[in-house]
Amino acid sequence: MNNDAPAWWNLLDDQAAAVARMISQALPRPIRELGPVHARALMNTAPPAEPITPLDHVEQLTVPTRAGAIGARLYRADSATSSRATPALVYLHGGGFVLGTLDGADELCRAIAAGSGWTVVSLDYRLAPENPYPAALEDCVDAFAWLTRTAPELGIDPDRIAIGGDSAGGNLAAALCLHRRGSALPVAQVLAYPAVDDTFTAPSWSEFADAPLLSAADARWCWEQYVGAEHPGGDHLAAPMRAESLRGLPPTLIMTAEVDPIRDDAEAYAARLRGEGVPVSLTRFTGVFHGFVTEVGVFAQAKQAIDEVCLYLREIARA
Template sequence: MNDRTPECWNLLDDNAAAIARIFGQTIPRPLRELGSERARALANTEAPPEPITPLNQVDQLTMSTRAGAIAARLYRADGATGGDFAPAVVYLHGGGFVLGTLDGADELCRGIAAGSGWTVVSLEYRLAPENPYPAALHDCVDAFAWLIRNAPELGIDPDRIAIAGDSAGGNLAAALCLHRRDAGLPLPRTQILAYPAVDDTFTAPSWTEFADAPLLSAADARWCWEQYVGPNHPGGDQFAAPLRAASLRDLPPALIVTAEVDPLRDDAEAYAARLWRDDVPVILTRYPGVFHGFLSEVTLFPQAKHAIDEICLYLREFAQR
């Protein structure tokens, strides 16, 4: 970070501002200047040696897709909701389509499983730029279908599977819902999207207001998008940018979480508004004083704990419907 603190940083609470300064020292150059390999080395988070949230069952899975096998991780809490066949939520990690690992989402998935009683299945989809769009979406679509087929063997109710994700994972979760709706396939029971990347126009006010936000600047977010879709993508594709869909009708109910200081904030909130206008039940919560990526930093942000509690309550209530 340069000597001038961006004005938008004044909206951060003291804790988030301190964390932003630490991140700025850990990742001293913009992601777009580092490139994908160096950015992964600096920014990807490893799981702690001892988990903060212990669970009796954490299993490694391999799922079949059209491009081959992908890794996944299953988390099941004690006394899981639903008896022999529990509801499950498929979780798609963030990272701008370029970064992110199962380990980086490990504590978040543990917290959701422990707090909700739902089984959580976290996917290791392929990353860009080595695997550009639609590779990651194909992985998620195929893995979701695989989970439905194999659910009983895993102690999961195939009729009660939800989808969730943050950032790029939120994009993929929303796109998966659109894909299954348009294909006439059974939909996820609900969708949980944390600051999802849903538009490719980059014109909402937050792209300017929070251009110099911590961790993910507007320029870095656009660079990540370019790695994902490649240089010749025409834009306007609803499965790449779900906000561009002509209609959001008949999609699953949604919980959408946003961060106050985030270039993606207005796009995510516009997606919530579109869902509401198209008669899809939606809950939108903006968390003040924090920046993009806060949800997966469970040990750093009190707001992450509050958001996980909100997600868990939402899932517990949804399981009773």
């Protein structure tokens, strides 16, 4: 890079720097200037013809919600004829509430299912701005409730269902746990660089304002698409950090990227959970930027993160 490169550039490893260059060349304008339709056309990519992680069983599902049916995809490493009920992870893809598909999380979900022995159910919730808050959360809440009811039919243990997601999906996973507090909670939450705060004031928002893939300005634009530009803030189911208390939430794994505007918010959420008695495991992955977890086969840190998720889920299952 030239002498005008931002200070954080030297924090990226060689692979991340190369990918950052590719992103800057592929996007003619920032996401907020492209708008939802053009951004989706450019960024919502199909999975490869041959998956990196082949599985015995991948099944398309239709899940009923209060607003109608949504799509889902079930991944299982065991044979579909296995008689043993498995624990399950409900996975919510990222994309700033505006972008993202089941295909974008396909390789990640395959790798988690294969490495953990858990069934993974990936949800295709409604996107903003066409369906603003709380549409996506309602889809996730309804789908989770449906899965707990129908788990035996799907070969899933209804008492061992966890929730997880990356970025906006991490927000929705955290909000779902807050929504279900006082009833049957997920057995764990797995959050990759979750968007949990709507104040945008932590130091990382300035330090990495122009970071690759997700700049601070694009992140705020995505938030406005989700909640609306006039949203007053303070709603803990939109921004989980706003909750008066985090006590009683399930054990939590949080993973962050070093070069990411969201980093400090996610790590502050981990600290607050731990301070309020929730068992928390937190890992910051150095050398990478927001979105790395789903880039299976691209970043070494993605494999490291998946290995950590799989180990964590196996430990949860034993517990």
